Amino acid sequence: MLGKTKLNLLRFTNILVFFFSIGKREELFENLAVEIVVKMGDVGVSVAIGLIKVGVFFYDVISYPVYAILQRPWQKRRAMNKDRAYTVPTSDDELCYRGIQPVTELQVEFKRNKITTLREALDYAFKKYAEKKALGTRKILSEFDEVQKNGKVFKKYDMGDYSWITYAELDEMSLWFGRGLRVLGHEPKENLIIFSETRYEWLVCAAGAFRQSVAMCTLYATLGDDAVVHGINETEVRHIVTSHDLLPKLRTILPLCPKVTRVIYFGDQLKPTDVTGYKEGVVFTSFNEILDKGKKADYAAIKDVPPAPSDPAIIMYTSGSTGNPKGVILSHQNLVESVLAYSIVMQVRPNDVYLAYLPLAHVLELMAETIMLLYGLPMGYSTPLTMTDRSTKVKRGTPGDVSVLKPTLMPAVPLILDRIYKGILEKVAAQGKFIEALFQYGLEYKNKWYRRGWGTPICNWFVFRKIRALMGGRVRLIAAGGAPLPPDTHDFIRSALGCPVLQGYGLTESCGCATLMDVEDLSTGRVGAPLSVCDIKIVNWEEGNYRSSDKPNPRGEVIIGGNNIALGYYKNPEQTAQDFYEMDGKRWFRTGDIGEIERDGCLKIIDRKKDLVKLQFGEYVSLGKVEAELKVSPLVENLCLYGDPSRNNTVAIVSPSVRALREVAAKLGLPNDASVETLCQDQGVKAAVLEDLAATAKKAKLMRFEIPTAVHLTPDLWTPDSGLVTAAFKLKRRAVESRYLDDIRRMYA
Numbered sequence: 019m020l021g022k023t024k025l026n027l028l029r030f031t032n033i034l035v036f037f038f039s040i041g042k043r044e045e046l047f048e049n050l051a052v053e054i055v056v057k058m059g060d061v062g063v064s065v066a067i068g069l070i071k072v073g074v075f076f077y078d079v080i081s082y083p084v085y086a087i088l089q090r091p092w093q094k095r096r097a098m099n100k101d102r103a104y105t106v107p108t109s110d111d112e113l114c115y116r117g118i119q120p121v122t123e124l125q126v127e128f129k130r131n132k133i134t135t136l137r138e139a140l141d142y143a144f145k146k147y148a149e150k151k152a153l154g155t156r157k158i159l160s161e162f163d164e165v166q167k168n169g170k171v172f173k174k175y176d177m178g179d180y181s182w183i184t185y186a187e188l189d190e191m192s193l194w195f196g197r198g199l200r201v202l203g204h205e206p207k208e209n210l211i212i213f214s215e216t217r218y219e220w221l222v223c224a225a226g227a228f229r230q231s232v233a234m235c236t237l238y239a240t241l242g243d244d245a246v247v248h249g250i251n252e253t254e255v256r257h258i259v260t261s262h263d264l265l266p267k268l269r270t271i272l273p274l275c276p277k278v279t280r281v282i283y284f285g286d287q288l289k290p291t292d293v294t295g296y297k298e299g300v301v302f303t304s305f306n307e308i309l310d311k312g313k314k315a316d317y318a319a320i321k322d323v324p325p326a327p328s329d330p331a332i333i334m335y336t337s338g339s340t341g342n343p344k345g346v347i348l349s350h351q352n353l354v355e356s357v358l359a360y361s362i363v364m365q366v367r368p369n370d371v372y373l374a375y376l377p378l379a380h381v382l383e384l385m386a387e388t389i390m391l392l393y394g395l396p397m398g399y400s401t402p403l404t405m406t407d408r409s410t411k412v413k414r415g416t417p418g419d420v421s422v423l424k425p426t427l428m429p430a431v432p433l434i435l436d437r438i439y440k441g442i443l444e445k446v447a448a449q450g451k452f453i454e455a456l457f458q459y460g461l462e463y464k465n466k467w468y469r470r471g472w473g474t475p476i477c478n479w480f481v482f483r484k485i486r487a488l489m490g491g492r493v494r495l496i497a498a499g500g501a502p503l504p505p506d507t508h509d510f511i512r513s514a515l516g517c518p519v520l521q522g523y524g525l526t527e528s529c530g531c532a533t534l535m536d537v538e539d540l541s542t543g544r545v546g547a548p549l550s551v552c553d554i555k556i557v558n559w560e561e562g563n564y565r566s567s568d569k570p571n572p573r574g575e576v577i578i579g580g581n582n583i584a585l586g587y588y589k590n591p592e593q594t595a596q597d598f599y600e601m602d603g604k605r606w607f608r609t610g611d612i613g614e615i616e617r618d619g620c621l622k623i624i625d626r627k628k629d630l631v632k633l634q635f636g637e638y639v640s641l642g643k644v645e646a647e648l649k650v651s652p653l654v655e656n657l658c659l660y661g662d663p664s665r666n667n668t669v670a671i672v673s674p675s676v677r678a679l680r681e682v683a684a685k686l687g688l689p690n691d692a693s694v695e696t697l698c699q700d701q702g703v704k705a706a707v708l709e710d711l712a713a714t715a716k717k718a719k720l721m722r723f724e725i726p727t728a729v730h731l732t733p734d735l736w737t738p739d740s741g742l743v744t745a746a747f748k749l750k751r752r753a754v755e756s757r758y759l760d761d762i763r764r765m766y767a
Contacts, residue, residue, distance in 0.1 A: 063452045067459060074463070091471030097538035098471070102547035103554075103619025112557040112574065113566045115619055117533075117548035119362045124392060128358060134327040135350035137228040139357070139392060144189035147394030152188045153218035154180035154398040156419055158287045164413065174413040180398055180422060188222065191309060195226030197320055198312030202257070202280065202303070206231040206323040209253040209333065213237045213246065214261040216378045217399055219284045219305050221387060223259055224378075226312075228350075231323045233330040235345065236379040238337060239264060240738035243271055248342050249335045250275045252589055259305075262286040265293070272297040282308055327351035333588050334381060334526050337744030345588030346526045348381075356529035356582040357388050359551035363520070363534045364497070366393045366427070371492075373425035375400040381530035382499045386429050398423040402434070406488055420490035428493060431500035432507065432646075433747050435519075439507045440652050442485055442514060444677070457481060464513045469540050478516050485514045493517050495537070499524065501748065502623055502646045505542035506718075521545050523621060527597070527607045528552065529582045533621045544620045552580030553604070556615055562630055562638065564612055573624065576613040579606035612640075629751075631661035631668075637723045639668060645749070647718035648726075653678045653710050656736045656743070658754040659726060660762050669765040670726035671758045672707060673736045674698070682706045698731035707731060728765035730758060 106114040133139050157178035164174040183191070204210065210232050214220055227234050235253045237246055239261075246267070250258065254277055260268065261284040272278060280301045285291055293302035325331065331350045335343040372390045374397045376383035390397050400419035403411040407418040446457045460481035464474045478486075486493070493515055498508075499522045512519045522534035523545035532554065535546035548554045555577040558565045564573040583605040586594035597608050612625035629642040641659045648657055648670070656673040679697050684690070686702045697703050708729045715725040736742040742754050755762065 063455050066452060067455050070456070070459070085472065089471075089473055094471030094538065094540070098540050099618065100538075101618050102536070102539075103615075106553060108555065111566060112555050112577075113572050113615065115548055115554045115556070115615055115621075117550055117619070119547075119550045122358075122362050124361050125358050128354070134354060135228070135325050135329075136331050136353055136388070137324055137350070139354055139388075140192070140225050140228065141189075143391045143394060144185050144192075146185075148184065148186040148189070150185055150394050151182045151396040152185045152391070153221065154182045154396060154423070155218055156398075156400070156404065156422065157181055161288055162413075173411060175404060175411050175416070176413045177404065177416055177422075182396065183218065185394065188225070191222045192225035193229065194309045194312030195222055195305075196229040196232075196312065196322065197226075197315040197317070198308035198310075199226065199232065199257070200230060200320045201311045201315050202308070204230075204232065204257055207233070207329075209233050209235050209255045210257055210259065211235045211237060211250055211253060211255045212259040212379075213239065213264060214259060214284060215239045215263065215401070216374060216376065216383065217261070217284065220378045221391075223305075228325065228331060229322050231325040231329055233333050235333040235335070236384075237335050237343075238377055238379045238738070238744075240377075241335075241337075241343070242738065242741060243267070245335075245343050246271055247274045249345065250278065252345060253333060256280065257282060260284070262289070262291045265291065269296060272300055325350050327354075328585075330585065332384070334379070334384075336526050337748060344590060344593065347585040347588055348526075348529055349585055352529050352582055352584060353385075353388070355551045355580075356531035356549075357385060357392060359531055359549040359582070360385060360534065361389055361392070362550060363536050363546070364389060364495075365537060366390075366395065368393075370395050370426045370494075371423060372397040373400055373405075373420065373423060373428040374398065375402065375405060375419075376429050376431065380500070381524070381526045382429060382431070382497075385530050386497065390427075395427075398425065420488075424490040424492045426492050426494045428489075428496055430496050430498045430519075431747070432498065432503045433501070435496075435498060435503065435507050435511050436649060439510050439650075440675070442510075443652060461510065461513055465509050468513065471540070482514055482516055486516050489515060495520065497522060497534075499530065502642070503542075504646050504650050504718075506650050508542040523623060525578075525607070525609060527584045527609075528578045528580075529584070531582045532576075532578045535620075539620070541620075544616065544622045546621065547619045548621070549582075551582045552578050554578060554613075554615075554621060555606070556613060559612065559627065562612060562625065562627065564625070568614075571614045571616055573612065573614045575627065576609045576611045576621070576623070577606055578609060579604040581605075583607045632663055633661055633668075633723060634664055634666040635723075637666075637721070639724050641668075641751070644668070644715075644720060644724050647720060648711055648714055650718070651710050651714040653682065653707050656749070658749055658751065658758075660755060662762075662766060665766060666723065667727045668724065669728045669730070669762060670711065671730050671732060671754060671761065672711075673734060674707065674731055679703065679707075679731075694733040698733050704729055704731060730761040730765055732758065732761075 101118060103115040103117050106116050108114040133142055159176045159178050161173055161175055163171045165171055210227055212220060212223055212234055224234050237249045256277055257280045258278055259282045265283055278300060280303060282303050282305060283291060284305045327350050329350055330347050331353055332348040333345045334348060335345050337343060372395055374387055378384055387397060403409055405419050407421055409418050412418050447454050460477055464477050467474055494517050496517060496519045498519055503521050508519055518537045520535040524530040524532040531549055532552060533546040533548055556566050556572050556574040557577055559575045566572040566574050586598055599606050610627045611623050614622045614624050616622060625640040626642050629640055631639045631641060633639060639661050644659050645657055648654060653674055654672055655675045658671045659668055661668045676694055682703055683692060683697050712725055734740060742750055744750060
């Protein structure tokens with residue numbers, strides 16, 4: 019019995035918590051215990067953690083039967099091991115998989131009401147949830163300069179509560195915006211560019227455009243000037259929608275866009291918008307003026323023009339990781355069926371609250387916000403600069419957006435989750451060795467039991483409650499996409515925030531929709547089973563030695579087919595013909611990603627055709643896979659791996675974390691006032707970074723030839739403005755290699 023219990027340890031530091039949790043004595047005991055351990059030094063830390071482990075063991079023995087009855091972990095394990103997809107007959111050099119998913123009430127309602135376009139879907143939501151809160155914006159009361167301890171001055175906001183519009187008001191405003199466009203002479207089927215940050219007006223414009231069969235052409239707010247000019251000129255738009263903050267960027271762009279005649283802009287809460295000094299002949303109209311024109315329009319003369327299911331709803335420009343961004347044409351049918359497929363897995367609840375902060379020009383955020391609208395949920399808008407109490411633009415003592423909104427649902431991309439991961443570890447380490455050791459033990463303990471189907475409520479309360487409070491304290495589900503999520507980060511965020519992190523897979527060309535983990539999936543490193551809207555094929559790729567006949571799991575290029583597949587690339591028939599094709603009554607898209615299908619039908623992305631490098635002795639290195647693993651290192655802000663086919667090793671260009679770099683420098687005895695440029699050139703610092711990368715690689719079980727043997731540190735920040743990453747912060751590999759070509763040659767020399 020005792021041996022079995024050791025294999026089934028259940029809770030963390032429960033005996034200590036029992037004593038500490040009586041009234042205000044909890045904080046007194048915690049502070050006293052930490053102070054004693056700190057004074058005892060490293061030996062004290064080891065002894066204290068050892069005693070905690072003993073206490074955990076005995077409490078687990080006592081509580082095991084109670085928790086077994088309450089939690090029934092065997093049910094969770096059974097759900098984890100269920101089949102999630104089945105094979106569909108196809109040819110010998112490929113395998114086709116289809117997801118096993120139930121039918122939802124939303125799907126039934128859409129079929130009953132014959133809803134086939136986004137215009138009809140939004141009209142359904144606006145009427146059904148008319149009196150509910152829809153879109154919220156935080157009030158900015160004032161902006162001022164705050165002097166930091168180091169003398170630097172930062173702009174800070176003093177902010178109030180959220181101000182909301184209802185679904186009925188959203189319905190009304192979208193109607194006015196669509197008709198306001200028509201008053202200005204904008205014709206149905208004519209493209210409209212939206213070049214703006216994520217905010218409630220963005221969604222109002224989109225809903226208004228859909229009423230008039232106007233295709234919204236989306237551009238990332240962080241795109242470079244050349245990419246913005248390319249999108250504007252390719253779509254031949256006359257009208258651009260933008261924001262107060264992005265207007266100055268149009269000063270240099272508009273002279274290069276001869277067809278643009280009008281700019282519609284969103285105002286600022288505090289400052290008037292200056293529209294002087296721009297290209298002559300371009301008229302500037304505020305968002306509110308458009309609403310006013312639509313409100314006063316002659317409805318008999320200007321009637322709504324509803325779109326057909328096959329009409330373009332969105333022309334979404336990609337972030338351009340391999341050259342100029344491509345416009346992906348997404349039809350109303352594409353988007354409606356994709357939203358319904360996602361709704362099956364998301365398990366949205368009536369009292370959920372959504373945090374909206376990712377770019378709406380990215381398909382992940384657009385799909386997520388559309389799902390929230392169809393379920394009648396309130397969505398509060400935020401930015402990374404105001405999200406938490408400690409965000410860079412939040413006044414000291416003023417709560418961040420999550421503290422006010424207290425969201426239950428939020429989206430994320432791996433870059434943001436990696437930063438949360440590193441940020442929490444830094445804060446924990448700053449509290450001393452005992453707290454750090456205690457936290458690490460709690461993390462390992464919780465992860466171990468989570469994978470076995472057990473919850474750890476007391477561990478959650480004692481170790482992780484303050485971390486959970488950083489995100490408002492109510493987050494119950496995070497949906498992650500956009501890039502592979504490292505397993506370490508996945509485990510950490512899931513444990514620290516105490517909620518499932520559902521990793522999905524999709525591309526703009528598939529409406530961001532292909533696979534998604536379900537809440538019963540306790541694994542990491544996978545992206546779930548095919549969603550109901552599409553099938554997934556695994557097709558042989560002989561050059562990379564990936565075959566659908568591989569054992570134990572089939573491997574090959576991932577090809578997606580279904581009603582979620584885009585119509586093609588805007589004005590790019592050659593690329594459309596190369597990447598899209600029709601077969602068996604379905605439209606298919608070749609992703610270029612290499613996947614592996616596991617026993618239960620879930621997909622795991624293991625490689626990418628464009629990222630594969632064959633080294634001198636025939637070993638293949640997946641650059642993207644290795645980069646994802648090495649970015650977990652706290653010393654790394656961003657990283658690009660390079661492999662020369664004529665050599666037998668790889669090298670790395672690293673944009674380091676400045677704070678972590680200074681900690682390394684301090685340990686090496688370097689001056690505190692040394693510049694970042696000086697630290698990046700120091701051989702001792704380089705050796706320390708290389709050693710840390712090797713340790714991180716070993717932990718991730720990378721092969722010897724995948725581990726970089728040399729490193730170049732650069733003080734450059736890799737931002738979209740630098741041209742080294744896309745607007746979605748994906749690596750522009752060729753641009754990085756070109757920028758640091760001389761350094762790459764030196765590393766190999």
